[in-house]
Amino acid sequence: MLTEVTATRYVTPLREGGSLPGIVEADDLGTYVMKFTGAGQGRKTLVAEVICGRLARRLGLRVPELVQIQLDPVIGLGEPDQEVQELLKASGGLNLGMDYLPGSIGFDPLAYQVDPAEAGRVVWFDALVNNVDRSWRNPNTLVWHGDLWLIDHGATMIWQHNWPTAQAAAAKPYNAHDHVLAPFAPDVPAAAAELAPLVTEELLTEVAADVPDAWLTDEPGFETPDALRRAYVDVLLPRAATIHERISMDAPLKAPSAPPGWLAERLPPTHPTKKSEGK
Known part of the structure; x- marks a missing residue:
C-alpha cells in the first residue's frame, strides 16, 4: 500500500500541468x-498514476515515489489565487503525491x-x-542527477474510460512515431524480452x-x-505478452551529435563532442 501522509502547507501551483498540480509539504517532512x-x-x-507509476518502479524504471496525501480543505482558505483556493476546497480527503525532485530539469532530446x-x-x-502523452511536444520526463525520470501517467490506459470496449481498445497498436x-x-525487442516476463498476474494484482x-x-x-482492480489486471496481462509486435515507429531520427558542454562529460568516449568534431 502507498504510504499515507498529511499535507501541512501548500507551497505553490505548477501551472505547466493541465490539472494544476501543486507543491506541498507534509507531516513526514517530505x-x-x-x-x-x-x-x-x-x-x-x-x-492511472498509481497503477502505472507503481508498475514502472517494479519494472526498474525511474518514477518518483508515490504517496497518499490527506488534505484538510482549510489549507485553501489563505490562498490568494481563487482557482487554487477552489481546487483545494474541492479536494478534501485523500489525494495523490509524487516525490518532488529538487533541481530536476525537463528532458530535452537535443x-x-x-x-x-x-x-x-x-x-x-x-x-x-x-501512454499518449510522452511525445516531443510534451515529454513528461525529467533529468535528475544525470538520470532520466518518468512523470505524469494520468493520460494512460484510456480504455478505463469505457470499460465495455476495454479489451478491444487494448488490442490496438501503439503509435510511437512522435x-x-x-x-x-x-x-x-530487447525490452520486451526483459520486461514482459516480469509482468505477471501476481505483480499486476x-x-x-x-x-x-x-x-x-x-x-x-x-x-x-476489487472487481474493478481485476479489470485492470485482465487488460494489462495479455497486452504485456504481445504489445511489442504492435508498436509502430518511423525510422529513428538522427540523435543529437553535439551536446552542450555540461553534458559532454557524461557521454561515452565514442560519442562525438563539439571539440572532437573540430579535429
Whole structure:
C-alpha cells in the first residue's frame, strides 16, 4: 500500500500541468507534487498514476515515489489565487503525491543522450499502458542527477474510460512515431524480452491493490473496488505478452551529435563532442 501522509502547507501551483498540480509539504517532512481529486480530469487520472507509476518502479524504471496525501480543505482558505483556493476546497480527503525532485530539469532530446536499451524499455512500457502523452511536444520526463525520470501517467490506459470496449481498445497498436525517445533507436525487442516476463498476474494484482478504494467506488458495471482492480489486471496481462509486435515507429531520427558542454562529460568516449568534431 502507498504510504499515507498529511499535507501541512501548500507551497505553490505548477501551472505547466493541465490539472494544476501543486507543491506541498507534509507531516513526514517530505515535499511532494500533489495531484488533486478535485481537478477536472477526475479520479481516474489518479488511478492511472498509481497503477502505472507503481508498475514502472517494479519494472526498474525511474518514477518518483508515490504517496497518499490527506488534505484538510482549510489549507485553501489563505490562498490568494481563487482557482487554487477552489481546487483545494474541492479536494478534501485523500489525494495523490509524487516525490518532488529538487533541481530536476525537463528532458530535452537535443541536449541529452539516451541509450537504445533505456529508450526501448521506456517505449515498451508506454506501449503497455498506452501512454499518449510522452511525445516531443510534451515529454513528461525529467533529468535528475544525470538520470532520466518518468512523470505524469494520468493520460494512460484510456480504455478505463469505457470499460465495455476495454479489451478491444487494448488490442490496438501503439503509435510511437512522435515518442520523445524515438530518435534514440529504441531497442524494443530487447525490452520486451526483459520486461514482459516480469509482468505477471501476481505483480499486476499487487500494483492494482495500491489504488485506494475511494478512487474505485461507484464505477458502473463493477460491484466492488476489487472487481474493478481485476479489470485492470485482465487488460494489462495479455497486452504485456504481445504489445511489442504492435508498436509502430518511423525510422529513428538522427540523435543529437553535439551536446552542450555540461553534458559532454557524461557521454561515452565514442560519442562525438563539439571539440572532437573540430579535429
